[in-house]
Amino acid sequence: xxxxxxxxxxxVQPGGSLRLSCEGSGFTFNNYAVNWVRQAPGRGLEWVSxxxxxxxxxxxxxxxxxxxxxxxxNYKNMxxxxxxxxxVEDTAVxxxxxxxxxxxxxxxxxxxxxxxxxxxx
Amino acid sequence: xxxxxxxxxxSGSPGQSVTISCTGTSGDVGGxxxxxxxxxxxxxxxxxIIYEVSKxxxxxxxxxxxxxxxxxxxxxxxxxxxxxxxxxFCNSFGGSDNLxxxxxxxxxxx
Numbered sequence: 001x002x003x004x005x006x007x008x009x010x011x012v013q014p015g016g017s018l019r020l021s022c023e024g025s026g027f028t029f030n031n032y033a034v035n036w037v038r039q040a041p042g043r044g045l046e047w048v049s050x051x052x053x054x055x056x057x058x059x060x061x062x063x064x065x066x067x068x069x070x071x072x073x074n075y076k077n078m079x080x081x082x083x084x085x086x087x088v089e090d091t092a093v094x095x096x097x098x099x100x101x102x103x104x105x106x107x108x109x110x111x112x113x114x115x116x117x118x119x120x121x
Numbered sequence: 122x123x124x125x126x127x128x129x130x131x132s133g134s135p136g137q138s139v140t141i142s143c144t145g146t147s148g149d150v151g152g153x154x155x156x157x158x159x160x161x162x163x164x165x166x167x168x169x170i171i172y173e174v175s176k177x178x179x180x181x182x183x184x185x186x187x188x189x190x191x192x193x194x195x196x197x198x199x200x201x202x203x204x205x206x207x208x209x210f211c212n213s214f215g216g217s218d219n220l221x222x223x224x225x226x227x228x229x230x231x
Contacts, residue, residue: 035220037167044124045159045167045210047220059218100172105155105214107172114166 002027002110004034004096009115012086020081020115022096027110030054030074033099035108036081038092038117048094051079053102086119093117125150125211125223132229133201141226143194143211149221151192155214158187158196161225162207170209171196198228206230 008020022034035050049070050059058070069082079096093116097108126144133139143150143158150156156174159167169178171187174194184199194213198205211223 037222044225045161045212045222047212047222050218050220057218062219095166097167100169100178104173105153106212106220107155107157107169108159108167109169109172109178111166111168 002098004098004110004112006094006096006112006115009094009117011118011120013121014087014119016086016119017082017084018086018117020083020094020096020117022079022081022112024077024079024098027098029077031102033102034072034079035097035099036070036079036094037097037108037111038090038094039114040089040092043092046092047106049081083117086117088119091117091119123221125213125221127209127211127223127226129224130227130229132231133198134231135201135203137201138197138199139201139228140195140197141209141211141228143196143213143223145192145194145213145215145221147192149192149213149215150189150194152216153214154189156187156189156194157212158185158194159210159212160205160207161210167210201230203230 036048072079093114098110100107100109158171161167175187
């Protein structure tokens with residue numbers, strides 16, 4: 001069964017940057033879209049961004065467009081989330097998640113364990 | 122777009138059934154058959170239990186079922202078990218390649 005593993009989280013001051021990584025294994029990586037979903041402490045889930053299997057198309061939550069950039073390297077089975085101009089409200093656990101099939105939307109059957117991002121002065 | 126509306130809490134006794142609603146608009150839940158449901162236990166990643174309104178991934182018990190009517194999707198958990206106690210989230214495709222989650226429903230098995 002497939003797995004995803006996030007890394008790159010940590011503590012950063014407001015205005016700073018972080019790059020999160022998500023490594024996939026156990027499935028044909030370039031066949032599936034991968035998304036980032038975040039969860040602020042004690043809060044619900046919030047979709048952040050998604051990228052198609054080929055990497056040709058990317059999608060963002062309207063509130064984050066312009067600050068976050070998603071990309072992938074299918075040779076390395078990696079998806080990245082570059083986060084710039086970070087704000088206190090970006091503090092959350094960030095999960096990467098895989099679509100259950102190539103034509104679905106929002107159906108994430110494999111999730112990583114999450115990586116924690118804290119934005120604080 | 123606004124978050125989908127879920128009741129903050131639900132409860133039931135072991136063996137009973139409980140239904141959790143997820144209300145959106147014609148621009149999301151009502152407009153597409155891309156509604157998913159996730160179960161999340163404290164400190165754990167979410168787990169997909171229903172996708173595309175009513176499909177169950179392999180390994181998910183058939184006690185979990187999904188449906189949709191108009192702008193409201195529903196998750197029904199039958200024959201409640203203590204391990205079903207968790208928070209449940211819905212999400213929906215919202216057009217323009219946008220995904221929207223509900224606020225979550227904490228299910229208590231009494």
